[in-house]
């Protein structure tokens with residue numbers, strides 16, 4: 001599947017002007033680590049789906065010195081950035097330019113992965129494909145293994161969506177020390193907006209429960225940004 005993320009300019013804009021300005025981005029990563037740590041003390045095999053520049057994989061590889069990571073992204077410019085960002089972990093990290101809307105089952109054996117994470121990536125799939133991917137994630141995880149998805153989810157109503165957008169723009173304006181009007185215009189007209197297929201977090205948590213995930217929940221949420229997941 002093609003998305004705007006395969007474009008160099010979209011990659012550059014996200015990494016330089018958006019990633020660091022995501023509201024509570026550091027807290028989301030911290031919650032990811034806390035939940036992983038609670039269920040899997042020492043993960044050996046990690047997968048990062050839609051890894052971008054390796055933002056989440058880097059945190060996990062830094063924390064878990066014995067872990068190996070498989071990082072998958074269908075954007076060549078993003079994988080180039082991940083190569084640079086993860087140089088220190090090159091011996092523990094395999095990077096693939098691949099599309100996770102095709103099956104991910106070829107990346108590891110069933111019941112072999114300790115931890116699968118994803119950051120702001122799965123919402124680009126249509127809902128049925130999201131569910132299929134969640135089922136494949138479940139297959140790859142070891143019993144006791146954990147899935148954490150840091151994700152852009154749908155608001156419950158258009159009015160809350162509007163509030164989310166305005167507050168997000170406030171955060172981006174503060175982060176970039178920029179002009180709010182210009183940042184709002186860029187935000188509302190961004191090329192990757194058309195690739196978003198958002199679903200509410202409560203609905204997605206129920207999908208995880210239906211698949212068989214234990215402890216499935218939304219562990220943290222700010223407006224449309226959620227940290228959800230579950231344990232096999």
Ligand SMILES: C[S@@+](CC[C@H](N)C(=O)[O-])C[C@H]1O[C@@H](n2cnc3c(N)ncnc32)[C@H](O)[C@@H]1O
Pocket residue numbers: 001003005006014019049050051052053054055056072073074075078098099100101118119120121124
């Ligand atoms: C918003 S970026 C997030 C990157 C990184 N995970 C982070 O937390 O900063 C979304 C990433 O998902 C990747 N992506 C979107 N759809 C994909 C697909 N079908 N297969 C593989 N990667 C995909 C994009 O190329 C992009 O790098």
